[in-house]
Amino acid sequence: MTDKSDPIKCSDDTEQIVINLPCRLVERVKRYGDEHGNTITGVVIEALDALLGGRTVK
Incomplete structure (x- = not known):
């Protein structure tokens, strides 16, 4: 399947959604973040990156 979407153009390194x-x-994400020294935002970013990058968490 080919990706026909337009590339995302950001004027900064991040974009708020x-x-x-x-x-x-959210409770699970917060608990995981607390246990691993991370924020909710950090956990969500890492999880999306791993999912979209094809990596698995061990």
């Missing part, structure tokens, strides 16, 4: 997650998932 808002997503709504189920409270139970």
Whole structure:
């Protein structure tokens, strides 16, 4: 399958987006972040990067 979407053009290194997650998932993400010295944002960024990059967490 070919990606026909336009490339994302950002004027900065980051772009803010808002997503709504189920409270139970947020609780799990927060607990994971607390246990690994990370923030909710950091955990979500790492998880998306791993998923989209094809990596698996061991």
